[in-house]
Amino acid sequence: MAKPQKVVTIQRHIMEQQALHPTASGDFTRLLWDLVLAFKMISREVTRAGLAEILGYAGRENVQGEQVTKLDEFAQKRIFEQMDHGGHLCCMASEEADGLISIPPQFPRGKYILLFDPLDGSSNIEVNASLGTIFSIHRKRTPGVDGTVDDCLQRGIEQVAAGYCVYGSSTMLVYTAGRGVHGFTLDPSLGEFLLSHEQMQIPSRGKSYSLNEGNESSWDEGTRRYVRHLKEKDPATNRPYGLRYIGTLVADFHRILLKGGIFLYPPDCTDPQTPKPKLRLLYEVAPMSLIAEQAGGAATTGHERVLDVQPTEIHQRISVALGSREDVREYEDFVQGRR
Numbered sequence: 612m613a614k615p616q617k618v619v620t621i622q623r624h625i626m627e628q629q630a631l632h633p634t635a636s637g638d639f640t641r642l643l644w645d646l647v648l649a650f651k652m653i654s655r656e657v658t659r660a661g662l663a664e665i666l667g668y669a670g671r672e673n674v675q676g677e678q679v680t681k682l683d684e685f686a687q688k689r690i691f692e693q694m695d696h697g698g699h700l701c702c703m704a705s706e707e708a709d710g711l712i713s714i715p716p717q718f719p720r721g722k723y724i725l726l727f728d729p730l731d732g733s734s735n736i737e738v739n740a741s742l743g744t745i746f747s748i749h750r751k752r753t754p755g756v757d758g759t760v761d762d763c764l765q766r767g768i769e770q771v772a773a774g775y776c777v778y779g780s781s782t783m784l785v786y787t788a789g790r791g792v793h794g795f796t797l798d799p800s801l802g803e804f805l806l807s808h809e810q811m812q813i814p815s816r817g818k819s820y821s822l823n824e825g826n827e828s829s830w831d832e833g834t835r836r837y838v839r840h841l842k843e844k845d846p847a848t849n850r851p852y853g854l855r856y857i858g859t860l861v862a863d864f865h866r867i868l869l870k871g872g873i874f875l876y877p878p879d880c881t882d883p884q885t886p887k888p889k890l891r892l893l894y895e896v897a898p899m900s901l902i903a904e905q906a907g908g909a910a911t912t913g914h915e916r917v918l919d920v921q922p923t924e925i926h927q928r929i930s931v932a933l934g935s936r937e938d939v940r941e942y943e944d945f946v947q948g949r950r
């Protein structure tokens with residue numbers, strides 16, 4: 612008879628991780644639990660997204676006379692309202708808010724900072740393709756009870772935890788708290804995230820690349836030569852690589868985490884004097900980079916390790932290549948002119 616599988620919920624996994632730190636207060640554990648509940652609520656809403664057409668358009672009243680919120684606004688509100696009163700956080704910042712998000716005065720303050728992208732891949736909402744939520748957690752470093760912009764502007768290497776939830780053919784939550792990367796799949800009938808991928812490892816080399824090829828005319832020369840190299844035929848090095856691009860960072864990265872390969876979003880170099888990157892450092896690129904490194908992969912701007920970059924503003928943008936270690940190193944060789 613087949614041995615019954617040990618079923619581990621995310622709650623139990625987080626508690627087991629906490630037990631590895633005998634001095635832990637439990638604050639961080641409760642913070643993650645609260646976040647997990649927000650993800651379940653967003654997941655439920657994402658699966659109902661297509662019904663907005665039937666029940667009423669987003670931003671207007673539905674047939675029951677209720678206001679229908681846009682999915683990205685819903686995700687923002689859900690996370691904020693779930694996280695504002697638990698006493699774990701001293702402030703938040705999000706892609707959907709201009710400045711620092713303060714904790715309302717009536718609620719207690721905690722020692723952590725939450726940075727998040729509530730609904731990544733928003734251009735895919737209408738087409739029923741995968742979406743995601745990304746989060747990054749830092750520890751407060753300035754004096755006083757309220758969090759400040761300075762608390763948000765910490766290097767990626769200083770993250771206490773990072774993760775994402777991908778709303779795909781199933782909903783999966785992937786996170787790291789500095790001891791490897793673990794993945795949990797949501798069982799909608801139980802309403803529980805169950806451990807499905809323990810200690811995830813990115814293969815050291817992949818055979819696919821992921822970027823918006825339509826932007827080729829605005830890439831830097833190194834990126835252009837690198838992508839041309841990937842398309843050359845050389846069976847010994849698995850080339851040509853296949854192209855896979857969904858246009859939702861979370862989904863594109865998730866594929867690479869499981870299968871290997873490289874995700875790239877180089878800057879727009881139409882004016883070489885002022886390259887314009889697109890993705891956001893604090894709540895997109897830094898958390899993905901921590902996960903990549905914790906899974907044995909790498910993340911670079913082309914010239915520098917992403918996790919070492921000192922942020923200067925909350926919504927800072929940055930260029931990135933991340934994924935399999937050997938693929939990322941090879942990209943750096945092209946960009947830095949060694950090849």
Ligand code: FDP
Pocket residue numbers: 730731732733734735823858859860861863890895
């Ligand atoms: P989106 O603007 O649709 O939210 O966060 C930005 C992002 O998506 C990433 O998820 C995605 O990787 C990228 O932009 C897609 O950009 P392009 O449409 O320029 O390819």
